[in-house]
Amino acid sequence: MQEIADNAGINKAMLHYYFRSKDKLFDAVFEDALKDFLPKVNELLNAELPLFEKIEHFVENYISILLENIYLPSFIIYEINQNPEKLTSLLKNKKDLHTEIFKRQINDAVKKKLIDPIDPVQLIINMIAMCIFPVIWKPIIMKIFGMSEKAFIEFIKLRKKEIPRFIINSIKKSVK
Amino acid sequence: MQEIADNAGINKAMLHYYFRSKDKLFDAVFEDALKDFLPKVNELLNAELPLFEKIEHFVENYISILLENIYLPSFIIYEINQNPEKLTSLLKNKKDLHTEIFKRQINDAVKKKLIDPIDPVQLIINMIAMCIFPVIWKPIIMKIFGMSEKAFIEFIKLRKKEIPRFIINSIKKSVK
DNA sequence: GTCTATATAGGGATAGAC
DNA sequence: GTCTATCCCTATATAGAC
Numbered sequence A, B: 001m002q003e004i005a006d007n008a009g010i011n012k013a014m015l016h017y018y019f020r021s022k023d024k025l026f027d028a029v030f031e032d033a034l035k036d037f038l039p040k041v042n043e044l045l046n047a048e049l050p051l052f053e054k055i056e057h058f059v060e061n062y063i064s065i066l067l068e069n070i071y072l073p074s075f076i077i078y079e080i081n082q083n084p085e086k087l088t089s090l091l092k093n094k095k096d097l098h099t100e101i102f103k104r105q106i107n108d109a110v111k112k113k114l115i116d117p118i119d120p121v122q123l124i125i126n127m128i129a130m131c132i133f134p135v136i137w138k139p140i141i142m143k144i145f146g147m148s149e150k151a152f153i154e155f156i157k158l159r160k161k162e163i164p165r166f167i168i169n170s171i172k173k174s175v176k
Numbered sequence C: 001g002t003c004t005a006t007a008t009a010g011g012g013a014t015a016g017a018c
Numbered sequence D: 001g002t003c004t005a006t007c008c009c010t011a012t013a014t015a016g017a018c
Helices: A002-008 A012-019 A022-045 A051-068 A072-082 A084-091 A100-111 A120-136 A138-144 A149-171 B002-008 B012-019 B022-045 B051-068 B072-082 B084-091 B100-111 B120-136 B138-144 B149-171
Strands: none
Touching: A002 A012, A012 A022, A022 A051, A022 A072, A022 A084, A051 A100, A051 A120, A051 A149, A072 A084, A072 A120, A072 B072, A072 B138, A084 B138, A100 A120, A120 A138, A120 A149, A120 B120, A120 B149, A138 A149, A138 B072, A138 B084, A149 B120, A149 B149, B002 B012, B012 B022, B022 B051, B022 B072, B022 B084, B051 B100, B051 B120, B051 B149, B072 B084, B072 B120, B100 B120, B120 B138, B120 B149, B138 B149
């Protein structure tokens, strides 16, 4: 609380005056982060684009958002794992991640034999995993592969093109 | 410390007697977890298997290890992000993740035109991302896709086959 | 080595003046 | 609304008897 107050240029008493308690402050921060983040992601998920373009569009923009909020993912993950119930209470009146349209789109592509059969949920998780994971493993990746801060950012930026290529390569109907 | 002492069936004073400080206790726990984990992962990374089989072997066994230590990944990620310097000091005298052999193997496969050109580091990160990420996003995935605990574990187990299929589909030389 | 009792510090929270 | 001073509690850590 002291550190937060210092950074905000006020004192602890003021923090308590505004937010009543540390817990309430936390919830406010968390909610605020999500309020900003979720709508953007939903917009990407539900953009009106053909499947392959949508994957490219999603990954490119999602990674950009992640790079602007590089500490958010590990913050969210830590708190959610500490307190899984909080997720329910924080999201219950709000917009969640809306994956229905995207799932249907994937299933349609399978039916039309544009792509090989795949469970939409598995595909979506693969896509999100490849976007988010490197960001939260940042220090480990830098260590294992001997990257500088700059090299790491470069590495992530390359993934904007690399991940869609990787995914589309995998799912597109193979020539028989 | 009280909670740890209780679970260990001793008292706080004993904890301090053994470990000197909370910080030292933490380091001991962390080191212990890594000492157990890293050698197993290195073994999987350096198994003497052809590329595709190695990917299957790695993913299958890595996910099994993760399921046995389902809280470890988010614990490690949180602590490393809090304290990136600690990673260096904890690993400096120890075996790190050894990716050299695997990287060479991937490059060889590219040269022999067994697979499409790809940066080995990107491929390795993709693979690890798809394995670890769902485990640390567990509560969020359960919420978004309405899974029970049991359904989630089932979902992860399916990925033992799903991920290698997805990767190999992506990298294997396309028919021209 | 193991315990009880206690010192000490730090952080969340409030009282009360302005 | 904003500040200073202070309360209160908990958690780390130690002293010292056994």
